Amino acid sequence: MIKFEMPELKIGDLIAKIPIIQGGMGVGISLAGLASAVANEGAIGVISSVGIGMVKKRKTADDKNANLEGLREEIQLTRSKTKGIIGLNVMVALTDFLELVQIGFEEQVDIIFMGAGLPISFPQEMVDKYFFNSKTKLGVIVSSERATNLILKTWEKKFNRLPDIVVVEGPKAGGHLGFKKEQIFDNDYSLEVILPKVIEEVKSFEERLNIKIPVIAGGGVYTGEDIYNIMKLGASGVQMGTRFVATEECDATDEFKQHYVDCQEDDIVIIQSPVGLPGRALNNDFLKGVKAGVKTPFKCPWKCLKTCDYTKSPYCIAIALTNARWGLLSHGFAFCGSNAYRVDKIVTVKQLIEELKEGFYKAVQNYGDLAVPATN
Ligand SMILES: Cc1cc2nc3c(=O)[nH]c(=O)nc-3n(C[C@H](O)[C@H](O)[C@H](O)COP(=O)(O)O)c2cc1C
Structure with a gap:
């Protein structure tokens, strides 16, 4: 039997062997344990920065420094556990958004993903120091082609630089959703509908500026076949959250x-x-x-x-x-994606990635191209 590999995810000079980004999950759900395990499998592991002080330092919400120190330590801990690609998820809606991004740059994470708001305001000093001379790539999380256009247009004009990767999050995702309540179950706003529009929007910038910006899609992606279907629609990879919660390495408690x-x-x-x-x-x-x-x-x-x-x-x-x-x-309560009810056991990250690869290859065999023959 011919062995296949999933297509690599290329973000400039950064290459992930597995085109899967483990979505950042606060509060304390994706920290060093999960992010490093995912990165060790060749995918992209992401630390969530939100509420990290409360979780790591057992501090109450009144201690902002615990948050910043906690994040720095967590990035260093993740690095000590993997040589793979690690990202940092920062919510724009946080009051310490810029300080957390700054720590991401200082600690040289591979990618900073910015979502839950429009990441369009950065101090000039940060732009000058890190936007051009840092190894850290910048990703934005969007839920519409309108937000994509606004962010890309603003970045081009204000910073003379575009994000390195765009993540489209559809209405089936877990956690906060970038949709109005009435849009969530409206098929006009499904991931399959918004993804091609975002790709189109990004393409207009890519062609004019002669650059490449991969578009990743997430929200309700559960099986290897789902990954195949989303990539068939033009995504360069997927972002997944819910499935990674149900792993041994996930940083949440067993409960x-x-x-x-x-x-x-x-x-x-x-x-x-x-x-x-x-x-x-x-x-x-x-x-x-x-x-x-x-x-x-x-x-x-x-x-x-x-x-x-x-x-x-x-x-x-x-x-x-x-x-x-x-x-x-x-x-309290747990955030989850729309497919959480399909979770029936806790597996290791390795087992999960293997299952996803297998499902993807099966879809390739059933429906056609996408995967590339393995080199060894
Ligand atoms: C428990 C949980 C917490 C999450 N927290 C965040 C977060 O802090 N920041 C963020 O951008 N996305 C957050 N998300 C969204 C995920 O990163 C991911 O994009 C989404 O869950 C993908 O959909 P899926 O769960 O159907 O795979 C969270 C999702 C879950 C399930």
């Missing part, structure tokens, strides 16, 4: 992972998050209480999110997600 294994399809709900965006999560008594008007009082000495009105929010999302991460699910 959090078991919550995925135990859930049913109708446990997966859309919530309105204090971040100001809808989010997909696993329903539980905590969320049912929030819906019924229960308030969980909290102090907010350090406003970690630009978009959170903590005076009106019935709970602190950073505390709720941290509690869930530690397995205290009655005091």
Whole structure:
């Protein structure tokens, strides 16, 4: 039998053997354990920067320095565990967004992915120091061709440089979603519909400027065949979150992972998050209480999110997600993708990647090209 390999993912001079990005997952779900395991398999492992101080240092949300120090340590720890490609996910909606990005540059992560907001404002000093002379690539996460156009146009004009990679996240993803509530289940906004539009948008910049910007797609990608189908639509790779939660190496507690294994399809709900965006999560008594008007009082000495009105929010999302991460699910809740109910066991990252490769090759055999013959 001919052996095939998945196409490599090329981001400038950076090459991932497996075209899969493990999406950054806060709070404390994708840290050094998961990111290094994924990177060791030849895919791209991503550390989530959000709430890292609360998880690592067991500090409350009032300690901003714990967050910054925690992130630096986590990047160094990840590096000590892998020679593979590691990324950092930073939410634009965070008040310490720029400080976290700065740490990513200083620690020379391979890629910084910026999402949950429009990453279009950077201090000139940061642009001069890192946008051209750093080995760190820059990625943006978008959910529409409009946002893609706005970001690319702004970057070209203001920074004379474009992002190195664009990740399109569709409405089936886990965590915060870049869609209005009514768009989430509308087929006009499905990943299969928005992906070609984003690719088209990016292409217009690529052709005019004679550059290459890979477009990656995520949100609901579950099997190797899903990867094949999305790549057939023109994506250079995929971003996956939910499947990586259900791995031994994932940095969440066993209780959090078991919550995925135990859930049913109708446990997966859309919530309105204090971040100001809808989010997909696993329903539980905590969320049912929030819906019924229960308030969980909290102090907010350090406003970690630009978009959170903590005076009106019935709970602190950073505390709720941290509690869930530690397995205290009655005091918080877990984000998840729309396919979380399909998770039936916890596997190693190696087993997961093998399964995805196999599913991809089967799809190649059934439907045609895409994979390249193995060289050895
Ligand atoms: C538990 C969880 C936490 C997440 N946290 C973040 C985050 O902090 N920042 C972010 O950009 N995306 C976040 N995401 C989205 C993932 O990075 C990924 O893009 C998405 O889950 C892909 O969809 P899938 O879960 O269907 O594979 C999160 C997803 C999950 C499941």
